[in-house]
Amino acid sequence: MEITPKEVLQALSVVIDPDFKKDIVTLGMVRHINIDGNKLSFDLVLTTPACPLKDLLEKGCRDAIRERLSPDFIVDINVTSEVRKNIFMQGTLDGVKNVIAVASGKGGVGKSTVSLSLAKVLADSGAKVGLMDADIYGPSQPTLTGTESYKPTGVQGKDKNLMKAAEVGGLKVFSIGYLVEPGVAVAWRGPMMSTALRQFVSDVAWGELDYLIIDLPPGTGDAQLTLCSALKITGAVIVTTPQKVAMVDADRALQMFRMKGLTVPVLGIIENMAWFETPELPGRKFYIFGDSAAKKLSEQSGVPLLGSVPIIENLSSDTHKGSIIENNPVLPYFKEIAGNLVRNLAIQTQHLQESQTS
């Protein structure tokens, strides 16, 4: 059974990535082919470790080898990933490949809980992830991550001194709460807030990151605009609750990212506290606020609904008690949501690259 790497590539070129609508060979996802008798191995390089298409693509490769080369090969596929640096990011935050802002039209919808859960699921999948708490009105990541007593120390950066992030649960975390007493930042206005926020982001030693998740202040004012334009955000996520009034605010946040001069791609909507279940009736979902508002917003805006998260009865009291970094009751809901998010981001990155090279 004498075959060459070229024949392997030819066989694999029938496997199409459904997101990029191109074959995996053209996309450069097949690397390091090794043939030893009837043993064949190669790397399948995905665009994110959280790729929801992993199993589908791996199966596609096995089928292609069996059908187009020989059923006798023992195939060893090493699935790895290489998150691409978004071209928006050139020139900002050196080692950071993607910045995802988590926004909400108003406070209390679960934006911080969602930010942490997204960051944690992505880190658990193998990505390098940072979480920045920029919510000047109520920084809650120190509590949620159990880092209230963290005091940032200085480290020498390339051309300036930087602050070290806290490291917890596989994440690098930094919060405005580490620097200012509660309540002080809220008094910042206008230029002072702009300067402080901009500096705050770029003065942290993030190192190499695949994703930096930013927990934005709630609302659609100056603070959000400043951060988004200073940072060249690769994509934004809108968190909302299902009530109709919350949707009006969520829509406003969505429009903010589409404002002239900002144009941040909105990668999706996450609906939090969408339904309630009781232990007496497992599996029965009670949509106490209705179940159509987020879908409607998604349809009207053309922004995908990444997923919904139920009301978890004891989450508030757990949060109140402290960290949910290791024992987060909403985390299981975020595997699919985060997968959808980074999938949309990878498609966005690919489109951008194609539009730059064409």
Ligand code: ADP
């Ligand atoms: P925001 O950042 O939008 O102000 P938080 O993440 O701080 O929102 O959440 C506000 C409150 O709601 C917190 O007490 C949090 O524990 C609670 N909460 C968030 N998501 C859920 C949920 N899915 N189920 C129950 N409580 C939740």
